[in-house]
Amino acid sequence: xxxxxxxxxxxxxxxxxxxxxxxxxxxxxxxxxxxxxxxxxxxxxxxxxxxxxxxxxxxxxxxxxxxxxxxxxxxxxxxxxxxxxxxxxxxxxxxxxxxxxxxxxxxxxxxxxxxxxxxxxxxxxxxxxxxxxxxxxxxxxxxxxxxxxxxxxxx
Numbered sequence: 001x002x003x004x005x006x007x008x009x010x011x012x013x014x015x016x017x018x019x020x021x022x023x024x025x026x027x028x029x030x031x032x033x034x035x036x037x038x039x040x041x042x043x044x045x046x047x048x049x050x051x052x053x054x055x056x057x058x059x060x061x062x063x064x065x066x067x068x069x070x071x072x073x074x075x076x077x078x079x080x081x082x083x084x085x086x087x088x089x090x091x092x093x094x095x096x097x098x099x100x101x102x103x104x105x106x107x108x109x110x111x112x113x114x115x116x117x118x119x120x121x122x123x124x125x126x127x128x129x130x131x132x133x134x135x136x137x138x139x140x141x142x143x144x145x146x147x148x149x150x151x152x153x154x155x
Contacts, residue, residue: 024137
């Protein structure tokens with residue numbers, strides 16, 4: 001059974017909270033236990049007390065070849081939020097990917113190498129963040145690759 005590591009950066013606490021060797025149920029429980037709505041409100045109302053303007057929940061694991069696979073969920077500040085459904089999140093998904101590189105414009109053939117790939121999405125709702133987290137914990141990389149897109153490439 002795959003074990004996960006989580007890191008939670010609280011906006012009003014100096015140090016990150018890191019927890020290791022978690023099951024997927026433990027990770028989901030940690031995420032649900034974070035009062036994202038209250039943190040959003042407090043980040044606005046108590047901004048002068050904020051230590052970290054960007055707070056996040058990160059979960060990662062290592063595959064069989066010891067490559068890091070990571071999902072990071074940042075909370076975006078939203079005004080007039082009255083429920084979790086009003087919140088917005090920024091998602092980062094990092095994983096290794098096998099790519100084929102041409103050597104000298106293909107004249108010397110190709111080589112396969114593993115490179116880290118990062119996909120970022122902003123302005124995502126709470127339900128999409130939960131869905132991505134759940135699929136990540138189910139090791140469903142295909143779902144994330146098909147449903148997340150780099151917002152910077154959408155211009």
